[in-house]
Amino acid sequence: MPQAKLTDRFGRTVNYVRLSVTDRCDFRCVYCMAEDMTFLPRQQVLTLEEIARLARNFVALGTEKIRLTGGEPLVRKDILELVREVGTYGLRDFAMTTNGSQLPTMAEKLRKAGLHRLNISLDSLDSEKFRSITRTGNLQQVLDGIDAARDAGFRGIKLNTVVMKGRNDEEIPELIEFARRKQVDISFIEEMPLGEISEHDRGLALCTSEEVRDIIRQRHELIPVAKDSGGPARYYQMPDSDVRVGFISPHSHNFCSTCNRVRVTVEGRLLLCLGNEHSVDLRRVLRGNPVTDDKLQQAIIDAMDLKPERHHFSTNGDVQILRFMNMTGG
Ligand code: SAM
Secondary structure (H helix, E strand, C coil), rough: CCCCEEEEECCECCEEEEEECCCCCCCCCCCCCCCCCCCHHHCCCCCHHHHHHHHHHHCCCCCCCCEECCCCCCCCCCHHHHHEEEEEEECCCCEEECCCCCHHHHHHHHHHHHCEEEEEEECCCCCCHHHHHHHCHHHHHHHHHHHHHHHHCCCCCEEEEECCCCHHHHHHHHHHHHHHHHHHHEEEECCEEEEEEEECCHHHHCCCHHHHHHHHCCCCCEECCCCCCCCCCEEECCCCCCCCCEEEECCCCCHHCCCCCCEECCCCCCCCCCCCEEEHHHHHHHHCCCCCHHHHHHHHHHHHCCCCCCCCCCCCCCCCCCCCHHCCCC
């Protein structure tokens, strides 16, 4: 294992990088994007070679975990080449977050290309509700995608559900039964104020993790999992199942003190915090002349000084961060 070399001003070691491989998506989830999005022109987007170079240099600086995300990573052309390349870097954990729509044809290829784990977003099991939340999504395709991921032999599959009051909060028990049946973990996420949306009022729609736990407890005992994953999710288990139930609660549970991660947008902006705008332009370094790995690594090391101590999300639905989640890399 390489020596950890990325440490910020607060003594936190950064060993987890989320790389966004596209801002584009085949869905338009109501909490994530506006309906009519403009996407980045090609020259502003990092090439797959540039993304791989970034990944390699992060690994040289002690990164042990990489997650590919977006936008929808599986709509990026030739994504398998990137997965194959990053798969050779000896990561302890190599994961992808996807909406699942392309998994029926891609799951097995991803597994063979060296991906370890998949997080699949699933906000509803009702096809009409699913369509209204994703605006363009087809539920059956995603359900088939989940089965394809299981058939391909992926072990650590986790579902992600953003819970919105009056939208899908009534489906929490069903989603839990679905996860138990499929033997996959599930995390419930509080909606974050990223990007300006007009489709719903985020303040009114906020369903806190405490409320979600109360709903689940009407049917199942939830026992906190002792081992801390080191991430923002807090995990629980039900006495009669191996399935873990996670809660990502940016509003009600501050997880900043153990934050070990940074993000890189597909434009090459290194984001030091999900809930702050602090960033460094790595594309400029990548496209500088001459560009050397030393220069790139120094820029990444220097950026650690900008990592803020914590984020402050308010619960009144006000937008605090202008970039949408598809730009941030969820
Ligand atoms: N397209 C992929 C997907 O659907 O999972 C990956 C990108 S998506 C931006 C990553 C995750 O961010 C998804 O689980 C999505 O539900 C979540 N997400 C997007 N916008 C969010 C918001 N405003 N608050 C909380 N979670 C959000």
